[in-house]
Amino acid sequence: MDQAQGAIDAARAAGADRYATIEYSAATEALKNANEAVGVGDYRLALNFALESREQAQNAARGAADAKARVRGEVERAITEITALIAQARIRLMAAERARVARRLLQQPRADLTAAEAALQKAGEAVAAEDYLLAREALNGVKERVTAALMAINETMAPRPAARRR
Numbered sequence: 001m002d003q004a005q006g007a008i009d010a011a012r013a014a015g016a017d018r019y020a021t022i023e024y025s026a027a028t029e030a031l032k033n034a035n036e037a038v039g040v041g042d043y044r045l046a047l048n049f050a051l052e053s054r055e056q057a058q059n060a061a062r063g064a065a066d067a068k069a070r071v072r073g074e075v076e077r078a079i080t081e082i083t084a085l086i087a088q089a090r091i092r093l094m095a096a097e098r099a100r101v102a103r104r105l106l107q108q109p110r111a112d113l114t115a116a117e118a119a120l121q122k123a124g125e126a127v128a129a130e131d132y133l134l135a136r137e138a139l140n141g142v143k144e145r146v147t148a149a150l151m152a153i154n155e156t157m158a159p160r161p162a163a164r165r166r
Contacts, residue, residue: 016060023060075139108152109152
């Protein structure tokens, strides 16, 4: 049972409680069952539950490491893509301002870009703290908002058809 508790502690330290919740929950439940079996004097059943708990905890630790690496990769790719899109949008925004596009047409895209930059900063802070789930949550929908802002800026720059005179 001590080995099972140690494996659960190691799994929690590896982030299994966040990245491999099913396996981690199974390990803690099996350890709880082992403790209950000891309470009623069924030591053979307690041993079985303790062994199951240890195995589940070890699986949870491995699963957490894999999931954490996968989420980190997703977040890093998203940050790179969003950073490039924001840079492109900022360049187009400056071009629109130089072309003297009405400020009201650029107000919403500018606000969207500012919000995207704030989300990107929050995600960067979460990555620095190795909280990749929080980083992924912070980036949720940001790429789409930046893309929409870029499209809105491009629409303001599109040539307008000349009005026909009669």
